Amino acid sequence: MGIFLNFMAPPIFFLVLSFLLIPASTHLQSNEQGYISLLLSDKGIDFAKDVLIKRAVSSMIPLQLPDIEKHVKIPVLGKVHVVLSNITINSVIVASSSVETGETGIVLVASGATADLTMNWRYSYKSWIVVISDSGDASVKVKDMEVGLTVGLKEQDGTLNLSLLDCGCYVKDISIKLDGGASWLYQVVVEAFEGPIGSAVENAISKKIKEGISKLDSRLQSLPKQVSVDHVSAMNVTFTDKPVLSNSSIEIDISGLFMARDKVLIPSYYYKGLRASDSSNCPAKMIGISLHENVFNTAAVVYFNAGYMHWTVDRFPNQSLLNTTTWRFIYPQLYKKYPNDEMNLNISLTSPLVIRIVENDLNATIYLDVTINVLDADEVIPVACVSLCR
Numbered sequence: 107m108g109i110f111l112n113f114m115a116p117p118i119f120f121l122v123l124s125f126l127l128i129p130a131s132t133h134l135q136s137n138e139q140g141y142i143s144l145l146l147s148d149k150g151i152d153f154a155k156d157v158l159i160k161r162a163v164s165s166m167i168p169l170q171l172p173d174i175e176k177h178v179k180i181p182v183l184g185k186v187h188v189v190l191s192n193i194t195i196n197s198v199i200v201a202s203s204s205v206e207t208g209e210t211g212i213v214l215v216a217s218g219a220t221a222d223l224t225m226n227w228r229y230s231y232k233s234w235i236v237v238i239s240d241s242g243d244a245s246v247k248v249k250d251m252e253v254g255l256t257v258g259l260k261e262q263d264g265t266l267n268l269s270l271l272d273c274g275c276y277v278k279d280i281s282i283k284l285d286g287g288a289s290w291l292y293q294v295v296v297e298a299f300e301g302p303i304g305s306a307v308e309n310a311i312s313k314k315i316k317e318g319i320s321k322l323d324s325r326l327q328s329l330p331k332q333v334s335v336d337h338v339s340a341m342n343v344t345f346t347d348k349p350v351l352s353n354s355s356i357e358i359d360i361s362g363l364f365m366a367r368d369k370v371l372i373p374s375y376y377y378k379g380l381r382a383s384d385s386s387n388c389p390a391k392m393i394g395i396s397l398h399e400n401v402f403n404t405a406a407v408v409y410f411n412a413g414y415m416h417w418t419v420d421r422f423p424n425q426s427l428l429n430t431t432t433w434r435f436i437y438p439q440l441y442k443k444y445p446n447d448e449m450n451l452n453i454s455l456t457s458p459l460v461i462r463i464v465e466n467d468l469n470a471t472i473y474l475d476v477t478i479n480v481l482d483a484d485e486v487i488p489v490a491c492v493s494l495c496r
Contacts, residue, residue, distance in 0.1 A: 141346060142362030143396040148354045150392035155205040155214060166314045169195040171223075171306045178298045186231045190244075190299060193225040193306065207351045211258040211271055221248040221307065227284065227295065243285045244295070248307055250278035255315055259351065264331055264344030266358070268323040275311040277304040332365065339364050339408045362398070364405040366412060399463040406458040415455035415474075420448075430480065440489060444480045452477040456493070472496045 146154065171193035177185045201218030228241035256272040280300050284292050331344045342361040350357040409415060426432045428449045434441035453476050460471040478490040 141398045142360050142401060143394075143398075144358045144360070145394035145396070146356040146358075147392060147394065151205055151207065151356060153392055155203060158214075159200055159203055159216060162315070162318055163198050163200070165318065166311070167195065167197060169310055169314065171195065171310050174299060174302045174306060176298055176302075178294050180231075180294065184231070184233070186229050186294070188227065188229045188294065188298065190295075190303070191226045191228070193223060193303070195221050195223050195307065195310070197222045206353070207356055208353055209351060211256050212351065212356075213254070213256045215252065215254040217252050219248075219251040219253060221251060222246070223248065223303075223307070245283045245285075246303060247281045248277050248279070248304070249281070251307070252276045252278070253311060253315070255319070257319060259349045259356075261345045261348050264346075265329060266326045266345055266349070268319060268326055270316055270319040273312055273315050273319075275308040275315075277307055280304055334367065335364070338367060338412045338414065339405065340367050341365070362401045364401070364408045366408045397463075399461050402461040403458070406461065410455060410458040415458070417453045418450055419453060420450040440480075444482055444487070444489075448481045450479050450481065450486075452479055452488075470496075 173189060173191045174193065175187065175189040177187055180186050198219060198221045200216045201220070203214070203216045205215075206213045223246040225244050225246065226241065227244050228239065230239040231237070253275045254273070255270065258267075258269045258271050260267050260269075280303060282292075282296055282300065282303075284295060329343075331342070332340045333343050334340045342363045342365055344361050346359045346361050420428060422428055428451075430441045430444050430447045430449060453474060456473045456475055459473075462469045462471075472495070474494050474496075476492045476494065477488050478492075480487045480489050
């Protein structure tokens, strides 16, 4: 049977009405703490890994490397001063990547990566007789590069702490192409600068990774510890325990309990104990979310204390039911005392609804009073009250 209200009812009203259709259950003697568990499966970890690598590459490109200079001994000429400047990594392509999780942390490896660089070169030779110099451009391709890092994840004061445990970048092969210059210069640059260029790439990428992990940790530290749901309630989103890292998933627990924004206290029994929900039968997904029953129970307490578990119903699909004339044969005394008067219903929960999650089901216990009022002139006169437990 439909019910029409004389105001826009909050969504919690329809939630309560839906619970009336759930079979009655016994009162919950709660000694458990509500929480929300987030489970990132191996599929979710792979997806996060791919996103992280893509964003890491886009954030570091273009990457400027420090200048490299050397005095190189050349037959006949002697020592030649060679400088490589404006060394820039313009692109990085990762061929494959993998991620492993375990008690020691999260290990991410990018393999078979290539990088394209550009740079300027110049050399000069001075003697008491002659001065020789030249300059030009060059392109460098770094091949078979491997980047690896290990990070630790832990809970600290209600936030997540991300720390870099190990990091490394390894360049296996470099090819250099000079534009311009004497033929002898090519061999000089290859022999003298192949190693320094590789080291510069390794150091620059490792430094960027360290900076990126530090920024990511700062963002985690700045996450709010509570999130406003509406003008009545907020959710406690502090992290409650050390993340669980297995070989196929990462599990993170947050409090998830509701609280009143005006600091109205919630009974302490809603914060006691802890029981994990069983998600072993869930099919593999990227992200799994488990909600403990006390997440709902604390929400019920907040909205009950705020006075949101009270409704006035003055419209029905069959509006005649809210008139004493309809009841004259069923309740003649009412009609005799209040002939042809309008009526309304006052529905109020007498205590917060209690929700219990069982296997494949959701049970709720609701205690409410339904007061029947007669609208006689300017007076609202209660004529009957029915107490229900559902």
